[in-house]
Amino acid sequence: MSTASNFTQNGILVWYTVPADAHAKVEDVVAAAEAAGLPTDHLQGASPRLALSRAVTDMNSKREGQLGRRLGIKSDTTDRSYGVAIVEESLNTDEQKLHYKQHTVGRVDLASGLLQVEGPKAQELADGFHYYNEAVCDADVRLFIQQVIRNAGGIAKRRTGGIYFVPASQGHKIESMRNLVKKYFSTLTGNAEIYIDRVYWPEGDESLQERKNLWGSVSEDLTDRLKDIRANVATINKSVKAMTERRGTLAEIVETQKVYQQILGDAVEAASIQELIADTEEFLSGKLAELVVKKSERDEANVRTRKNTKIAPLCEGIVKLLSDGKAHSVEDIHGYGAENNLVVDSDFGLNVVKRVLRDNKDLFVKEGDNYKSATAPSVQESNVTVEAAVDEVVPEPVNA
Numbered sequence: 001m002s003t004a005s006n007f008t009q010n011g012i013l014v015w016y017t018v019p020a021d022a023h024a025k026v027e028d029v030v031a032a033a034e035a036a037g038l039p040t041d042h043l044q045g046a047s048p049r050l051a052l053s054r055a056v057t058d059m060n061s062k063r064e065g066q067l068g069r070r071l072g073i074k075s076d077t078t079d080r081s082y083g084v085a086i087v088e089e090s091l092n093t094d095e096q097k098l099h100y101k102q103h104t105v106g107r108v109d110l111a112s113g114l115l116q117v118e119g120p121k122a123q124e125l126a127d128g129f130h131y132y133n134e135a136v137c138d139a140d141v142r143l144f145i146q147q148v149i150r151n152a153g154g155i156a157k158r159r160t161g162g163i164y165f166v167p168a169s170q171g172h173k174i175e176s177m178r179n180l181v182k183k184y185f186s187t188l189t190g191n192a193e194i195y196i197d198r199v200y201w202p203e204g205d206e207s208l209q210e211r212k213n214l215w216g217s218v219s220e221d222l223t224d225r226l227k228d229i230r231a232n233v234a235t236i237n238k239s240v241k242a243m244t245e246r247r248g249t250l251a252e253i254v255e256t257q258k259v260y261q262q263i264l265g266d267a268v269e270a271a272s273i274q275e276l277i278a279d280t281e282e283f284l285s286g287k288l289a290e291l292v293v294k295k296s297e298r299d300e301a302n303v304r305t306r307k308n309t310k311i312a313p314l315c316e317g318i319v320k321l322l323s324d325g326k327a328h329s330v331e332d333i334h335g336y337g338a339e340n341n342l343v344v345d346s347d348f349g350l351n352v353v354k355r356v357l358r359d360n361k362d363l364f365v366k367e368g369d370n371y372k373s374a375t376a377p378s379v380q381e382s383n384v385t386v387e388a389a390v391d392e393v394v395p396e397p398v399n400a
Contacts (some may be wrong), residue, residue: 007200012171014164016145016194022138022185028135029184042143048113049074049082052106052298055128056084073199083107084119097278141185148177153259155221167259215269218260222253222273226280233287242289250280314342315356323374329370330354
């Protein structure tokens with residue numbers, strides 16, 4: 001491509017390939033990325049849960065034929081562990097029905113990262129887990145590449161992606177990424193490659209068509225990203241933090257638009273994008289104001305709830321309920337209190353009941369997950385000990 005003096009480099013075209021078996025240890029890649037000044041968000045490696053999921057996906061992809069294949073099914077997930085079961089699928093030709101038989105189970109402790117496996121394919125599942133655990137793989141590399149391109153002001157040349165334009169001033173970031181990806185993620189089956197084609201335009205009016213074409217790509221890319229912001233914001237009901245993150249994304253789009261206006265000059269597309277940015281900013285501001293009002297209303301409601309919660313009458317009511325000598329669940333006790341206007345029917349009210357039960361061990365005995373009376377006294381005989389379960393206590397009952 002000509003680089004004569006009447007041509008100016010305005011940017012670079014970028015596209016890439018990453019082999020499916022790309023794999024590297026987190027510490028090596030992160031150190032290299034930090035040294036090169038590149039983001040490391042997508043280079044932190046798979047969590048234990050994701051590593052187990054990826055191992056199951058690998059096992060599924062090795063199946064032969066449509067029957068007798070292994071399927072990964074989430075069978076047990078809690079806050080502390082994540083489990084999968086591998087089941088075999090077979091066809092009963094007489095009944096013309098599919099049958100499933102579980103044969104291998106894996107469960108990982110999310111806190112410690114320790115894996116437990118059992119079944120005929122236990123070793124295969126364990127090997128897959130250890131291969132992916134705390135390692136950077138092909139999916140992570142693709143996200144990393146896309147993040148670097150975005151941070152460099154890159155835009156997709158077409159909506160389906162694949163080829164990106166990056167301003168020439170940011171070419172050094174792409175070169176750094178190119179070196180890192182090739183060094184750490186080339187494999188026996190193929191090289192991880194970042195391909196670069198430098199873009200030169202003739203000076204003056206001769207480049208008008210090139211500029212118009214690129215403005216079209218910029219307009220499509222930024223319009224799609226602005227629409228994504230609006231769609232995401234529309235689903236936010238409480239989180240002000242989530243709104244702040246979306247505003248940060250909008251700020252990035254504004255900066256990208258300014259960069260391309262400097263490169264390409266004013267155009268109809270530029271005015272259209274600016275108008276859409278202004279509309280999106282107005283939409284975000286309105287949504288943020290709505291969330292702030294809702295939060296203020298929730299805070300005021302919580303204050304009123306605290307002021308209207310009577311601890312002593314509630315405790316006496318619980319004593320009365322448990323005087324039957326039976327064990328009752330916390331939910332049942334809360335329901336009783338709410339029905340009798342002793343506590344509000346909400347999560348806050350449930351927490352108040354839990355606190356009263358916990359702080360009056362001389363009256364209430366825990367039995368498993370339930371509570372029963374320690375002495376089953378009458379309401380008049382109860383000697384209530386009240387701890388500071390809420391901010392303020394007033395003698396008025398809660399209105400129904």
